[in-house]
Amino acid sequence: MGGFKRFLLRGNIVELAVAVIVGATFSGLVQALVSDLVTPLIGAVTGGRRPNFADYSFTVNGSQFKYGDFLNHMITFLVIAAVIYWLIVVPMNRLVSLFEGDKKSTEKECPECLSTIQAEARRCAFCTTELVPESQKPA
Known part of the structure; x- marks a missing residue:
């Protein structure tokens, strides 16, 4: 029982729980962004009406294929990926650099x-090649 208690009290579990909650909330935010801003923008470009992609479907032998719902999810995924890249990955890469x-x-x-x-090594520790240190190189 002591091992289980230590497992639950580790910092990683708390961080993971916070990440899941923030991720779920962020997902709702992005879905709202797509349905309230991106979809109407696409509608404005394609004819002035707000399309509801979820209603787009076709039927083959009695089976309904809801490709519009798939389009909604794909747009949501692309917006999430773009936001993560531009607001998290790029700034973190700059910070690390x-x-x-x-x-x-x-x-x-x-x-x-x-x-x-x-930089000042005279011999490579891996392949033992002799090197000229940076301070002894001609300018």
Whole structure:
């Protein structure tokens, strides 16, 4: 029972629960964005009326194919993916590159094996190629 208690009280579980709740709320927000803004915009471009893609379907041998509902979900997915990319991934990549900027100045790539080594190294630790340190290279 002690192991179960430690498992429940780990920080990862709480973070995961918060992520699920925020994700569900975010999903509702994006679905509203699609139904209230993107779909009417598509309707304005395609003829001035607000299309309800959920009603689009066709029937084959008595089976109904609701391709409109699929279109709604696809638009929602694309909007979510775009928002995640532009508002989370791009800023995080920039932030990480700012912190890695100092690290890159103290490291270099071995010309033989392409391993990352210290800039002042005279020999690659991976392939043992002799190298000229950055401070001894001609300007």
